[in-house]
Amino acid sequence: MNICVIGAGYVGLVTGACFADLGNRVVVLDIDTTKVDKLNAGQMPLYEQGLAEVVARNTKAERLSFTSSYAEGIQDAEVVFIAVGTPQGVDGEADLRHVRSAAESIADVMDHPLIIINKSTVPVGTGDWVATIVRKRRGNDVDFSVVSNPEFLREGSAVRDFMHPDRVVLGSEDRAAAERVSSLYIPLRCTIMVTDLRTAEMIKYASNAFLATRVSFINEIAGICDELGVDVTEVAFGMGCDERIGHHFLQAGLGWGGSCFPKDVMALAHMADLHGTHPQLLRAVVDINMAQRRRVVRWLRDALGGLQDKTIGVLGLAFKPNTDDVRESPAIDIIRMVENEEAEVRVYDPQAMLRAREELNHVCFCQDIYDLAEGCDALILATEWEEFRYPDWARVRSAMRGDLFIDGRNVYDPETMRQAGFRYRPIGRGIVPLQ
Ligand code: UDX
DSSP states (O other): OOOEEEEEEEHHHHHHHHHHHHTOOEEOOOSSSHHHHEEEETSSOOOEEEHHHHHHHHTTSSSEEEOHHHHHHHHHHHHEOOOOOOOOGGGOOOHHHHHHHHHHHOOOOOOOOOEEOOOSOOOHHHHHHHHHHHHHTTTTTSOOOEEEEEOOOOOTTTHEEEEEEEHHEEEOOHHHHHHHHHHHHHGOOOOOEOHHHHHHHHHHHHHHHHHHHHHHHOOOOOHHHHHTTHHHHHHHHHHHHHHTTOOOTOSSSSOOOOOSSHHHHHHHHHHHHHHTTOHHHHHHHHHHHHHHHHHHHHHHHHHHTTTTTOOOOOOOOOTEEEETTTTTTTHHHHHHHHHHTTOEEEOOOOTTTHHHHHHHHSSOSSSSHHHHHTOOOOOOOOOOGGGGOOOOHHHHHHHSOEEEEEEEESOHHHHHHTTOOOOEOOOOSSSSOOO
């Protein structure tokens, strides 16, 4: 099938490249001509595990191409995916200006029947809104249908998640259109759910909000465990053995960041507020998450007797490993908080340094964990990159000025860290080092 994907970001580029890998003819469109030029020159505008190979393979096979022209992108397309950003707007409401612009641009150039598919995460009712925009610009002189097809891709494993989905969700008032889109996913041999537009949109928000709720739940339990001298990692394991609970998303730590959980939970809460229901749980899920960052800054301040003129090393900047994305990253928030208290900050991340430079001005960007440790009074593990799992701890410890190590992702063995000479503090494991 001939496909156009609008938006060459994490979602659009993965979606376009993977559909090409399944044998479709795909044109990925982005209005950012620099990004399009980079892609046409064989360069990747973002890091995502395995994506460069899929893009290269399909560009070479001439199944995948890039453009910034809507006329070119749409001309042969049977379906067009809208995969543009829907960032958090005022008081949590999703900012839909890019969706509006894409819908208007499609309407202006379409000259044959089209299925318009919302891949972006959009508030419930947006599918109807897109149809209204297109209808307003084109009247009845061209046939089209709107389908909601939310993505469930995790950054860092997006290609794998696309090729091995737990389910595909399709929603439309035009069932034939939804069935047509479902044919694209047949090769993946997965559950394909066809429902109405608004239900599909709601499934996306409810799924993300629930995953975020699990993480905030275990982080609340972690806070109680610290006070009671209990190890939350053991508690999480014991809980997860119950098949109704499961082991996923019960990893206590600095909590969630990224371009999805924060905005999606806030957008769902905003929808609830707009319609007169009171999202107490969703609000608490966000509050608990943000409190984790403040908690470790308090630990640093208390353990060091204040942060002024202290040097803090932050290991990891991306919001999670295997991505270069620093959006809403706990590490960035923590850096800003300690800098506000006159601390010096040293940072290192295997992939996210370039993106972090756009966010941070006064930190020292280091070469590796050993360079980072130089002269630090304390270290925080913020992102659990594989590269940070087994360093030479003696070398790290001897480079430091102090001995405090806060393990923001509960990655390390407490005994190993104690033997290496650290005052080691994980999150929720009932280990509170002497002040
Ligand atoms: C998420 C959803 O998983 C995905 O389905 C949706 O399409 C987009 O949003 P993503 O944000 O890329 O994906 O990453 P994910 O792996 O879900 O982690 C989200 C955040 O939660 C990360 O900051 C991660 O560090 C944190 N997390 C995750 C925890 O703190 N504990 C956990 O147990 C799991």
